[in-house]
Amino acid sequence: xxxxxxxxxxxxxxxxxxxxxxxxxxxxxxxxxxxxxxxxxxxxxxxxxxxxxxxxxxxxxxxxxxxxxxxxxxxxxxxxxxxxxx
Numbered sequence: 001x002x003x004x005x006x007x008x009x010x011x012x013x014x015x016x017x018x019x020x021x022x023x024x025x026x027x028x029x030x031x032x033x034x035x036x037x038x039x040x041x042x043x044x045x046x047x048x049x050x051x052x053x054x055x056x057x058x059x060x061x062x063x064x065x066x067x068x069x070x071x072x073x074x075x076x077x078x079x080x081x082x083x084x085x086x
Contacts, residue, residue, distance in 0.1 A: 015046045
């Protein structure tokens, strides 16, 4: 699916896929103004959904999201630094 299709779909899964894709792209190149605007809009929608479902304030939802993202980054970095056994 293309970014525009994910945006049009608007499902929670699509929002997460958009963020994941933009974060992966951001590791390689800086996001342009349009990509940054999309990222901000999608993050806001995801946080609003997360806050509603989990009965949190938007700030609590953002803290949880950032904490989860940092844990994921650490796990990925740890896995990348450990050679796989054959």
